[in-house]
Each structure stands twice: as structure tokens, then as C-alpha cells.
Amino acid sequence: MDLALILGGLTNVLSLTNISLVLLGTLLGLFVGAMPGLSATMALALLLPLTFTLEPATGLSMLAALYVGASYAGSIAAILLRTPGTPAAAATVMDGYPLSEQGQAGKALGISLFSSFFGGLMSGVALLTAAPLLGVMVLEFGPVELFAIAVLGMTIIGSLSQGSVVPGLLSGGLGLLVSTVGMDTTTGTPRMAFGNINLFSGIDFTVALIGLFSVPQALLLIEKTGSPSKVASAIKDRLVPKVSELKRLMPNILRSGCIGIATGLIPGTGGDTASWFAYNEAKRFSKDKASFGKGNIAGVAAPEAANNAVVGGALIPTIALGIPGSSSTAILLGALMVQGILPGPNLLTDHGEITFTLIWAVILANFALLVVGLMFTKLCVGVTRIPDGFVACAIITLCIIGSFAINNSFFDVGLMLAFGAFGYWMVKADISPAPMVIGLILGPVMEKSYKQSMLIGQDSFWVFLESPIATVLLLIALLSFLQATPFFRWIKSLFKMIRTQ
Amino acid sequence: MKIKLLTATIMTAMALPITAHGEYSASDEITVLQGFKAGGGSDALAQLAQPYLSDILDVDFVNEYIPGATGGIAWTRLAKQSPNDGTVISITNTPMLMTNYIINEEMQYNVDELTPIANVITDPGVIVVGEDSPYDTVEDLFEAAEESPGTVTIGNSGVGGDDYFSTIMVERASGLKFEKVPFEGDGPSATAAMGGKIDASFNNVGIVYSQIQSGDLKPLAVLAEERLDMLPDVPTLKEKDIDVVAGSSRGYSAPADIPDEARQDLIEAFEELAEHEEFLQKAEDSAFNIDIVTGEDYEQMITDMESEYQDIWEEVEDDA
Structure with missing residues (x-):
């Protein structure tokens, strides 16, 4: 790598206009990310034409800042309102909202912000130092490996269902079932679409997610109106976390950051998957598993570090191979094309200066996130002082706007409300929506990659064992699966017995 | 307050193209229905061509993204529900435009319900x-x-x-x-x-x-x-x-039976685009293979493709 290019990129980023636009971009990102249904991708697409008139470095920095900001801000509403602002923040709800209920919203938000910062920074550094190296790794992940990842992801359902196995599996199964709606990719015909063109490309995952989490929450808030509110009306705890606490969470954040980078790297998986993987691993490595889901701060740090680390991870194939790792990075590639650059493997060499500008912008944006995020989050905390009834109405309104905005479709609004009604029933029946979300995310990935693997492997299951990566992943999946069954405990007690004798 | 800000953001973003008034006979604003997500291939065409078309026609272009059913939702909307006064057009990707309904009987539109204007990229x-x-x-x-x-x-x-x-x-x-x-x-x-x-x-x-x-x-x-x-x-x-x-081609089509004058204006605009040096240079830089085919020729191109792909599908349908 050429040091001159790297430094050139750095000086491009560190101009005054640039820094101010990075701050603005971050603020825009925070706003978009905090709103359920409004995604980073959408905001990037809207902002893109604005950047045509800007200097290449400035335009790219602003876009990168927006992407970074939005990746964090999804957690704000997830923690305060139990409504994930972005799909990637769904896992943050699990422990973030219980913390908020216990009057520790400030602590949860602070940890979320700092974890996002560290996760984002890690991925930025990985991007700067190891992009070409990691880029080659992307090519190792074909359909066969992707299938193994999806299977591994499915085992998270097992760990999420501990203590309530049947409802958990039911919820996961429903998620898988819903994910089969839409075009069958190998025949090109729509399934379970009932002749409705709006269902031909399936149910948009974000639409289902908004309905499942946000609407029930609004209804529950309305039910509670009149009774003394459980959420502390003022945030008494401080937003900036204690150093000792961060230190304790550091191994978790580092692990989650790596999970985020790797997940972002693999084409076909993104922030929504990474956050669940990280959450699951945080739980697996924790000594206090039972406290997860009841307000364990590690359950906030893990998904947040992971989903921000995805930003850099997804940019790695974009930069090293010219292949976008996510829809958001596809738009960033578009921004490069507008500057007259044809994205490809030559991005780091021929167009090095502009590419390193982008990389530095991602790193700079993380610092901007820390500053702007602190102020923005402080403002958002004000939400807890608003009476529940009003908050509920605001949530419903945002859900409707958000679900419409995804595909500009009223049908999606109806679909969202239907998922909302179902989600409300799930709450009343004490069934967690989390396994269903996993099913919805991984169902399509698993099905498509399975079919592709079968075509590639001439209908032989050996194809999965011929790939070392897939074999290892599947073995881990098997272990995780056994860990969630009584069988594992039985073996463990057997070992203990042998040892004591 | 937040919602206000949100609408404001959307409004400013939508009103982005340079404001101008006048020469296009039908309207001073054209809505472009896009059947795919922002940032995809058809969006790339829109971002490339529309600034120049906007200058030529003296109109504003407003992109409306309606992704789903591999473009089918936007094209059904174009064929069935859009005003045919020249204010609404859509980016039409061929052969996808035809194979969509060749493969799926449930897809309701067909190319007879459209007025092909011009192909731009192949x-x-x-x-x-x-x-x-x-x-x-x-x-x-x-x-x-x-x-x-x-x-x-x-x-x-x-x-x-x-x-x-x-x-x-x-x-x-x-x-x-x-x-x-x-x-x-x-x-x-x-x-x-x-x-x-x-x-x-x-x-x-x-x-x-x-x-x-x-x-x-x-x-x-x-x-x-x-x-x-x-x-x-x-x-x-x-x-x-x-x-x-x-190959895969992308162009523009309008609903069936738009006013002749509007159709003519649009076709002439694309013919002018085909000669536009700056546009051609920019397209070349981005590795776009410009293939401007207008009016009846584009219509012919579409009908030829339709019958060709129809034949192929009939033959392979059963073992697909």
C-alpha cells in the first residue's frame, strides 16, 4: 500500500468544510436511524444527488458519516421505546428495553454509543490495514458456506428459547414460514402470494419487524396509561459510562466487533444478522446467562458493537473487489461512479486517494458519532418524560410512515398493521418475537443458498462436507444445537461424575 | 416536529433536479417510476441521463421508487393506473419487462399497454x-x-x-x-x-x-x-x-395512448441525447454501452424480444 495515498486521503478528510459536513451527515444519519422504517440505504439514496455538486472527498465523507450515524441510532428507540429504529437494532431491544424499564436508560444508551464507536472504529482500522487481504476471503464464501452460516444462525433460536422451548420454536418456525412467501428463486414462480402482486417478491423483512415490535409496544403503552409509569421520568444515571465498566465490557466489544466485520464481509449477510450472532456469543461466553433478556448491559454492548462494525466490513468487498457488500455500500459505489470512477479491484491502486478518503471518512465519522451522538441521545432521552399515551400515538404514526416509505407502498402499511396485531397477541401469549425475527432474516438466505448448493453439488449432500469452511461452521452449529438440549447437560454431568470419582 | 423535519427532508430531496419551466408540451414535471431500489442499475441510468434530459426538455424529473416483483409493481402501475398525459413515464428494463409476464401468468400488464419511448443502454x-x-x-x-x-x-x-x-x-x-x-x-x-x-x-x-x-x-x-x-x-x-x-437493455416508456405531441417531444429529446457529447463521454467513463433506439424502432425491438422469449419459455417451461 502506498503511504502517500493514505496520507493524501487523510488530508482530504481533515478540511474544515469536510469536518462540518461529516458532523451534519452524522446528525442526519442519527435522525434517520432513530426512526423505525427509515433506513440508511434510503437516506443515502436521497442524499446522493446532493453530493454531485460537492468535492468528491466531501461528498463521500458526508455519505459515510450518514451510514455510520444511522447504524448506531437504531438502538435509541430500541432502548427507550422497544421499537428498533433499524432492523440491525432488533437484538438491542432484548436487554436495552428492560434496562430502560429499570430506570437505567441513560446507562444503556451510553454503553450502546460507546460500543458502536469501538465497533465502528475497529472496522475502520480493519478497512485501512487489511482490506485487500480480507477482500480475498470474501471469495471463499459461496452458496455452500452461506448455507452453513445460516444453519449456525438458526441455532440462535435454540439459545433464545431457553426456558420456553415450545413457544420459542413455534415463533422461529413461524418466521421461517413467513419467509417462504414470494418468488421461488429456482423456478421464478411466486409462492403463497395468493395472486397478489405485492407479495411476489416476498414480505419485506423490515415491514414485519416494525409490526412485530413497535405496534404491540404502542398498544401496551396505551394499556398502561393512567397507572403510574414504570419508566423513570428523568434519566438520573449518567450517559457517559464509567471507565471500569467499559473495561469489563471490552472483551465482549472486541469479540462482537470481529463478528460484525466478518458478517459484513460475507455477501448476503449484514447488520441484522451480525447483531444476533454477537448477542448470542455474548450470552454464550457470559457467566451470568440467566440475566440476559432481563437487562444485562453486555446484551446491549454486543449487538451495537457488531452492527456498527458491519459498516467497515461491508465496505471491504466493495473496495477490494468492486462488489458492494450491502445495499448501502452499493449506493456509496454509485457515489464513486458519479465522480467518474469505475469501481473495481483497482479502487485501492488507481483511485487510491479517493478510496482512502472514503476509509478515513468512515474512521472520522466514528469520532463525530461519539460527539454528535452524545448530544442527540441526550435530547432523545426526553421521550421518557412524555406521557405514555402520546408516545404510543407517535410510535404508531412513525410505524405507518416508516412502513410506507420502504417500498412506497400502502399494501406494506396494511401488512405492518397485521404483523402488529399478531405481535400483540404474541406478547399476550408470552411468546417472544425474537426467534421469529431470526427465522425471517435467515430463512431466505438458508433456502436460496441450499438450492444453489444442491445445483452446484449435483444434488449431493457431500457438497457441504467438501468445503472446509462449511464443515467447521456446521460442526459449531451442531455443538450449539446440542448445547441447547438436555443431552449436553447429561454429558456434562457424566464428565463431572467421572471427575469426582 | 420530527415529522415536519422528515417531510421537509423528503421534499427537498425530491425537488433536487434543477428547476426550470417550459418546453415540454405536456407538463413541466415528469414523474419517473422506477421498479427497483434506489442505487441499482436503473437508478444509475436515471442519475446519468436525467440531468441532460432535464436540460433538453426544460422539465423537472421526480424519481419514484416502487420496488417489488422484479419491476412488476411499477410497470403494472404504469400500464394500469398512471395518467396517460405524458406526466408519468417509467424506466423499462428489457427483457425483464416482458419475461415478467411471460413467466408469471399472474402478472397483469403487457407491453401493448405501454408506449415505448426510447432505449438508452444495452x-x-x-x-x-x-x-x-x-x-x-x-x-x-x-x-x-x-x-x-x-x-x-x-x-x-x-x-x-x-x-x-x-x-x-x-x-x-x-x-x-x-x-x-x-x-x-x-x-x-x-x-x-x-x-x-x-x-x-x-x-x-x-x-x-x-x-x-x-x-x-x-x-x-x-x-x-x-x-x-x-x-x-x-x-x-x-x-x-x-x-x-x-444483453440487458434499459430505456424509457410511457403508458399507452399518450398525446402524440408529448410522445414526439420525448422522442426528440432522446434523439438529441444520442448526439450529446458530454453525456456520451460520461457514459463511456462509467462503462455504459449507449444504444439509443427511439420510437417505433424501440417498439419493434420490444415486440421482437417478446416473441423470441415467449418461444423459448414455451419450450423450457416444463423443465424449469
Whole structure:
């Protein structure tokens, strides 16, 4: 790598206009990310034409800042309102909202912000130092490996269902079932679409997610109106976390950051998957598993570090191979094309200066996130002082706007409300929506990659064992699966017995 | 307050193109329905062409993204629910525009309900393999398929896409049988070929051009009438006696029966675009293969494609 290019990129980023636009971009990102249904991708697409008139470095920095900001801000509403602002923040709800209920919203938000910062920074550094190296790794992940990842992801359902196995599996199964709606990719015909063109490309995952989490929450808030509110009306705890606490969470954040980078790297998986993987691993490595889901701060740090680390991870194939790792990075590639650059493997060499500008912008944006995020989050905390009834109405309104905005479709609004009604029933029946979300995310990935693997492997299951990566992943999946069954405990007690004798 | 800010953001973003008034007979604003997500291929065309068209016609373009059913939702809206006064047009991707309803009977629109205005881009098909692939020529690849029919894996951008159909066209013309592996888009199909996960990928030149330049992908043949200026050393399939010419094209269409004057204005605008130096240069820089075909010629291009793909589908439908 050429040091001159790297430094050139750095000086491009560190101009005054640039820094101010990075701050603005971050603020825009925070706003978009905090709103359920409004995604980073959408905001990037809207902002893109604005950047045509800007200097290449400035335009790219602003876009990168927006992407970074939005990746964090999804957690704000997830923690305060139990409504994930972005799909990637769904896992943050699990422990973030219980913390908020216990009057520790400030602590949860602070940890979320700092974890996002560290996760984002890690991925930025990985991007700067190891992009070409990691880029080659992307090519190792074909359909066969992707299938193994999806299977591994499915085992998270097992760990999420501990203590309530049947409802958990039911919820996961429903998620898988819903994910089969839409075009069958190998025949090109729509399934379970009932002749409705709006269902031909399936149910948009974000639409289902908004309905499942946000609407029930609004209804529950309305039910509670009149009774003394459980959420502390003022945030008494401080937003900036204690150093000792961060230190304790550091191994978790580092692990989650790596999970985020790797997940972002693999084409076909993104922030929504990474956050669940990280959450699951945080739980697996924790000594206090039972406290997860009841307000364990590690359950906030893990998904947040992971989903921000995805930003850099997804940019790695974009930069090293010219292949976008996510829809958001596809738009960033578009921004490069507008500057007259044809994205490809030559991005780091021929167009090095502009590419390193982008990389530095991602790193700079993380610092901007820390500053702007602190102020923005402080403002958002004000939400807890608003009476529940009003908050509920605001949530419903945002859900409707958000679900419409995804595909500009009223049908999606109806679909969202239907998922909302179902989600409300799930709450009343004490069934967690989390396994269903996993099913919805991984169902399509698993099905498509399975079919592709079968075509590639001439209908032989050996194809999965011929790939070392897939074999290892599947073995881990098997272990995780056994860990969630009584069988594992039985073996463990057997070992203990042998040892004591 | 937040909602106000939100609408304001959306409004400013939508009103982005340069404000101007006047020459287009139908309106001073044209809504462009896009059947795919922002940031995709058709959006790239919009971002490339519309600033120039906006100057020529003196109108504002407003992009409306209605993704879903591989463009089907937007095109159904164009055919069935849009005013036919020249205020609404759509980016039409061929052959997807036709294969959509050829494959799915449930798709309600067809091209007779549209007024084709102009094609702008044609991205020719190309057969690529990974850099470590044992196949160096298209003959190598076909020989392997001949030795063990149905085992050579060929990636495409999805069932119903241009690459899927061009693979079938090659199969019909050569008598060979490939294992067709559908991916979600050209990118993933190219990546799989790059990593050696599949034997070859039927792709499009504009998508994989820079990967070919860097040597990560080897081009075996292009599916064009003549060799391309961009890839002068790559033979056409026609040279190999396989008469298959295919690619993915993007243009603009309006609903049926728009006023003649509006149609004429639009067609003239695209004819002017075809001569616009700055536009052509910018397109070349971005590896877009400009192929402007207007009015009745575009209509002919669409009907020809429709009957060709209809034939192919009828033949292969049962074993798809």
C-alpha cells in the first residue's frame, strides 16, 4: 500500500468544510436511524444527488458519516421505546428495553454509543490495514458456506428459547414460514402470494419487524396509561459510562466487533444478522446467562458493537473487489461512479486517494458519532418524560410512515398493521418475537443458498462436507444445537461424575 | 416536529433536479417510476441521463421508487393506473419487462399497454470464468459440457433475467446442457465465478468490466453482433457459430395512448441525447454501452424480444 495515498486521503478528510459536513451527515444519519422504517440505504439514496455538486472527498465523507450515524441510532428507540429504529437494532431491544424499564436508560444508551464507536472504529482500522487481504476471503464464501452460516444462525433460536422451548420454536418456525412467501428463486414462480402482486417478491423483512415490535409496544403503552409509569421520568444515571465498566465490557466489544466485520464481509449477510450472532456469543461466553433478556448491559454492548462494525466490513468487498457488500455500500459505489470512477479491484491502486478518503471518512465519522451522538441521545432521552399515551400515538404514526416509505407502498402499511396485531397477541401469549425475527432474516438466505448448493453439488449432500469452511461452521452449529438440549447437560454431568470419582 | 423535519427532508430531496419551466408540451414535471431500489442499475441510468434530459426538455424529473416483483409493481402501475398525459413515464428494463409476464401468468400488464419511448443502454452479455479456471476459451467450456452434460455450473442473475434466457439460448443453439444456478443479481453471480464456486457466469459487460480489466475474471465470449471496442480481444459467440446475441437493455416508456405531441417531444429529446457529447463521454467513463433506439424502432425491438422469449419459455417451461 502506498503511504502517500493514505496520507493524501487523510488530508482530504481533515478540511474544515469536510469536518462540518461529516458532523451534519452524522446528525442526519442519527435522525434517520432513530426512526423505525427509515433506513440508511434510503437516506443515502436521497442524499446522493446532493453530493454531485460537492468535492468528491466531501461528498463521500458526508455519505459515510450518514451510514455510520444511522447504524448506531437504531438502538435509541430500541432502548427507550422497544421499537428498533433499524432492523440491525432488533437484538438491542432484548436487554436495552428492560434496562430502560429499570430506570437505567441513560446507562444503556451510553454503553450502546460507546460500543458502536469501538465497533465502528475497529472496522475502520480493519478497512485501512487489511482490506485487500480480507477482500480475498470474501471469495471463499459461496452458496455452500452461506448455507452453513445460516444453519449456525438458526441455532440462535435454540439459545433464545431457553426456558420456553415450545413457544420459542413455534415463533422461529413461524418466521421461517413467513419467509417462504414470494418468488421461488429456482423456478421464478411466486409462492403463497395468493395472486397478489405485492407479495411476489416476498414480505419485506423490515415491514414485519416494525409490526412485530413497535405496534404491540404502542398498544401496551396505551394499556398502561393512567397507572403510574414504570419508566423513570428523568434519566438520573449518567450517559457517559464509567471507565471500569467499559473495561469489563471490552472483551465482549472486541469479540462482537470481529463478528460484525466478518458478517459484513460475507455477501448476503449484514447488520441484522451480525447483531444476533454477537448477542448470542455474548450470552454464550457470559457467566451470568440467566440475566440476559432481563437487562444485562453486555446484551446491549454486543449487538451495537457488531452492527456498527458491519459498516467497515461491508465496505471491504466493495473496495477490494468492486462488489458492494450491502445495499448501502452499493449506493456509496454509485457515489464513486458519479465522480467518474469505475469501481473495481483497482479502487485501492488507481483511485487510491479517493478510496482512502472514503476509509478515513468512515474512521472520522466514528469520532463525530461519539460527539454528535452524545448530544442527540441526550435530547432523545426526553421521550421518557412524555406521557405514555402520546408516545404510543407517535410510535404508531412513525410505524405507518416508516412502513410506507420502504417500498412506497400502502399494501406494506396494511401488512405492518397485521404483523402488529399478531405481535400483540404474541406478547399476550408470552411468546417472544425474537426467534421469529431470526427465522425471517435467515430463512431466505438458508433456502436460496441450499438450492444453489444442491445445483452446484449435483444434488449431493457431500457438497457441504467438501468445503472446509462449511464443515467447521456446521460442526459449531451442531455443538450449539446440542448445547441447547438436555443431552449436553447429561454429558456434562457424566464428565463431572467421572471427575469426582 | 420530527415529522415536519422528515417531510421537509423528503421534499427537498425530491425537488433536487434543477428547476426550470417550459418546453415540454405536456407538463413541466415528469414523474419517473422506477421498479427497483434506489442505487441499482436503473437508478444509475436515471442519475446519468436525467440531468441532460432535464436540460433538453426544460422539465423537472421526480424519481419514484416502487420496488417489488422484479419491476412488476411499477410497470403494472404504469400500464394500469398512471395518467396517460405524458406526466408519468417509467424506466423499462428489457427483457425483464416482458419475461415478467411471460413467466408469471399472474402478472397483469403487457407491453401493448405501454408506449415505448426510447432505449438508452444495452449492456451486452458476456461469459466470464474465474482467473484460476481451467477454461481459457469458450471451446474449453463447451467441451467440458459436452463430456458430461448437465454438470458444468453456469451462474445467472436470476430466473427470468437476461442471463438466464441467454444461457438457454446458447443451450438451444449448441445442443449442450448446463446446470443453471440462479443468483440474486449479476454481482453475486460474478463473485461466485471469481471464487471458483461455479464454472462460469453469464453476466453483463458493464457489471464485470473492471474485474475483467484487473484479471480477476477471464472473459470467454461476448454475446454481441460484433466484437466490442471495450474488449477487442474477446470473440463473439457468433464467430464460434453460435448465433446468440443478448444483453440487458434499459430505456424509457410511457403508458399507452399518450398525446402524440408529448410522445414526439420525448422522442426528440432522446434523439438529441444520442448526439450529446458530454453525456456520451460520461457514459463511456462509467462503462455504459449507449444504444439509443427511439420510437417505433424501440417498439419493434420490444415486440421482437417478446416473441423470441415467449418461444423459448414455451419450450423450457416444463423443465424449469
